[in-house]
Each structure stands twice: as C-alpha cells, then as structure tokens.
Amino acid sequence: MSVGVSDNSTHFGFRDVDSGEKQRLVDDVFHKVARRYDLMNDVMSVGLHRAWKDTLVTAVNPPRNDAPFRHLDVAGGTGDVAMRVLEAGGEGTHATVLDINGEMLAVGRERLEKHVALGAAEFIEGNAESLPFPDKQFDAYTVAFGIRNVPRIDAALSEAYRVLRPGGRFLCLEFSQADVPGLDKVYDLYSFNVIPAMGQAIAGDAESYRYLVESIRRFPKPPVFAEMMRKAGFARATWTPMTGGIVAMHSGWRL
Secondary structure, X not given: OOOOOOOOEEEEXXXXXXXXXXXXXXXXXXXXXXXXXXXHHHHHHOOOHHHHHHHHHHHHOOXXXXXXXXXXXXXXXXXXXXXXXXXXXXXXXXXXXEEOOHHHHHHHHHHOHHHHHOOOEEEEEOEOXXXXXXXXXXXXXXXXXXXXXXXXXXXXXXXXXXXEEEEEEEEEEEEOOXXXXXXXXXXXXXXXXXXXXXXXXXXXXXXXXXXXXXXXXXXXXXXXXXXXXXXXXXXXXXXXXXXXXXXXXXXXXXX
16 A cells, blocks of 8 residues: 655665655555455465454444544555444444555445445545645544555654544554564565465565565564654554564554
8 A cells, every 4th residue: 555755765675765766666566456455465464454454443443323433544445444444333434545546446436335325435545644634634543554655654643643633543553573482483484485475376476565575574663653653743652462463553642
C-alpha cells in the first residue's frame, strides 16, 4: 500500500535510493499485486493477518447502534479493514478508505459495493502525508501494514492526529521483529527465502514480495515508533506484540 512521497533521501529495503525512486518502486509493487493482495497477505502471514485484523477491529470498537461513528482507514485500498469495521458497527458507522493506488481502491469498491450503495463507505485516492480532510473529522484512524511504506512517517502521524477528533484513537498494525528465541531465525529464513519464492509461484513476481520483506526490516522498532507517535501529539502511545512479536498493534489517543 503506497501512501506518500517525499523530497528527502530515504532507504528502500536494503538499498539506498532517493524517495522519488522509492515511490515508483512501491507503486510498481501494488499495481502488480492489487488483484492478489489478500492472497499475498495470506502467503506472507500464513493466514494470520485475518486474526490480527480482527484484533484491530475489536480495538476500534465501533458502536453497534445508530450512534454516529466515522472511521478512516489509510492505505486500505482493498477495503479489508473497513469492511470488518462496518460489519462490527451499527447503522451509524461510516468508513472512509484512503489509498494512493487507484487499482487497490477499485478492488475495495467492488468488495464493498453494497456498503457504498448504502452510503456507509467511500473510497478516496489521496496521500497519507497530506490528508484531504478538515481537522477533527474521525473517531478512529487505522492503518494496517501500510505505514512502513510512507516516506515521511512523522508527517503521516501528524496528519493522523490532526484529523482525529478529541477522544479519537489511532491504531496501526505493522510487522515487527520476532522476540521469541529461535523464532527470529526461522522468521528470517521464511521471509527471505520462502516468501519471494511463493510470490514467484503465485503471482509471477518474486521482486515485489522481496521488497515487502525488506521494508519490514527497515521499519522502526516499537519503542521508537511509540516515541514518534508521542512527538506527533498522541497520548498513551503503546504497542501490543502478537504472534511472538512478528506483528505489533500500536495505539495512541488524541486527548
């Protein structure tokens, strides 16, 4: 899920490139895999991404009645998280899905066609670093496995804080680094050898999958990311490791 560009130099996986080149490479990845994105997640997580997203939606906790509740899912083009939130919430729940990749958004519109027709969901092509929304619009902001592809994560966090209403919650699912002895070596072996090979077999594209693995290793560790959240203004910045630390759910509040 590609969600922004920057003028500064940055890292792309284990290669140093300028951020414009990074954005092109990120865009290429998701143009190639848009129609196979859910399958890609199943491959990378051995199906566990479904349980992780269920945990995320439980934390969003949309009201089950007709009370108004506005949810923003960033880098969520295929609508996976938004659909879960809408199904968990009541008639007052509304989901906005933002992604920079039009092909991903097209997949999401098809998936949530019923919700779109009812006016409960909308899809917007936009940049996480400069959200096209007024201040204090949303009750919850989620981003699942997409923020690591933002060139300026600090800018995206500031924007997340800006568009949340007081009392709103920021929730982020992102791959992390295994913290169980021995699991880290197994995880690396699987990530750098099995995932690209499966990407080649399933989608005819090993390089895109290799990038996704490399980008995980470049993402800040949970304590560092929590401090970035605090600098953006979020209170109660915490994280919850899942599946031996392979994934972390980050949480912060606009108070």
